[in-house]
Amino acid sequence: MIVTENRIMLKKERQAQIIKQINLHNKVLSSDLSLELNVSEDTIRRDLNELAQEGKIVKVHGGALSKSYNFTATQAETYAYDEKHIIAQKTISLFQDGMTILCSGGTTIRTIANQLPENLNVTFFTVSPLISLELVEHPNTEVILLGGKLSNTSKISVGGEVVAKINEIKADLCILGVNGFDEDGISDSDYEIVQVKKAMIKASKKVVTPMISEKLNSSLRLQVCSAEEVDYLITELPPEHELLAAFHHKVKHIL
Amino acid sequence: MIVTENRIMLKKERQAQIIKQINLHNKVLSSDLSLELNVSEDTIRRDLNELAQEGKIVKVHGGALSKSYNFTATQAETYAYDEKHIIAQKTISLFQDGMTILCSGGTTIRTIANQLPENLNVTFFTVSPLISLELVEHPNTEVILLGGKLSNTSKISVGGEVVAKINEIKADLCILGVNGFDEDGISDSDYEIVQVKKAMIKASKKVVTPMISEKLNSSLRLQVCSAEEVDYLITELPPEHELLAAFHHKVKHIL
């Protein structure tokens, strides 16, 4: 539905049309807008940049996206943000270009996904739709979502199909969100999730477990793996902190 | 004998004319007004500035706009909420316990997912992590997320693996968000998405396309399917609305 009644279109008017189109289609291509609004693509690009500047849309290569479509973790709604921020930075220091990284779910992992540096060039596999949406915001990462039945409680893909799929992967790192961790290792309370996590560990060269220190020395009913299988234990505390003392001869590295 | 037509127009009178024009067309160009009212553009500009000062209009480069023309960010984000609500209700009326339903992405579909009744007992397959998260909040629905490479523009799983997976499914309904729709059928602008949508249509007994009426008669580069392949066309309009007339002999049902 193109407005052609008037020969000349005011800039504001044109920009309003653009916003309308974006809200309609969730995305627009500069080339399409150029045709529909009878102005050059340069003008459209300038419009899109202005609108993006004003925060009304999200500019991408070739066009723009609706803003409501994007959602990323905000500082306010993340519990223990400061601690998780520290953990995220430590974890990210392990990432290197070209790596294949397998991620589970959880808010700690989500913070990591959110804080990835722009230029990082890695491939992520994840069973968490939430994490996948966070990761896909980063232009240089490739995100592969592992599908399956979605668990109502943990919001991750579970089931035999996911496990089978994970078994086909050969990852460099496994970033494992944990619910219970003590000297016996990682534990969890949901059978399905345990199966997925076990598969993830098996599929990866190194296992990284970022967690807030308050989860240390908690244990749940089902065993995921032993502490010895953990390559990197990451908390917000300095490695020499007394709370971590008991783990130094168990896990391979503490950050 | 004409004596009054070329009399001098007072300033107040002229400004009243300007307001009238703006209320009529939602916008005015300084150049047009100058011609219509037989005064210099300078005068028009001065008038527009005064009226803008008084808050009666919004002055922009080249003319002025009606105050209601301006979009605010919040208006933009909740754009067409009411319409989408109506569409969601109509779409949900097609759902029955025990069904298997295949969903694409998009904000219209997201609204549907959000408004599902609590007691509905169906299995959803979706390629959209965002939709999956919305669906999984409903206790009685089973959600199966179709994994694959995540498209960073559309945020849905794409690629051969997804298509292969969809081909294994036998669904009752396919709820297809559309970006372009006209008498030739459904069109889209992204090659990968078209592949996924084609597979979805093939895997389903009935194809349902909920869309805002503004998308009617818009068309994009790539063809997804013909209008004849659509079983239910759902818009916020009553089925007998004239805008839908052209589609009655094309699609099977219009709601």
Add this chain to the structure above:
DNA sequence: ATGAAACAGGCATATTATTGCAAATAGTTT
């Protein structure tokens, strides 16, 4: 890897704004 599309920045042009000023007009006072 390679070719096409999209981008950024600069430049040229046309349109629109602003300002100061003088002429015209309206309103007021004598």
Add this chain to the structure above:
DNA sequence: AAACTATTTGCAATAATATGCCTGTTTCAT
């Protein structure tokens, strides 16, 4: 009615804005 003042209008010169085109570069998809 004449004179005076304030307002309005048009004009010209200058500034600002908007747009399209061009060039070299970046990004993207195959």
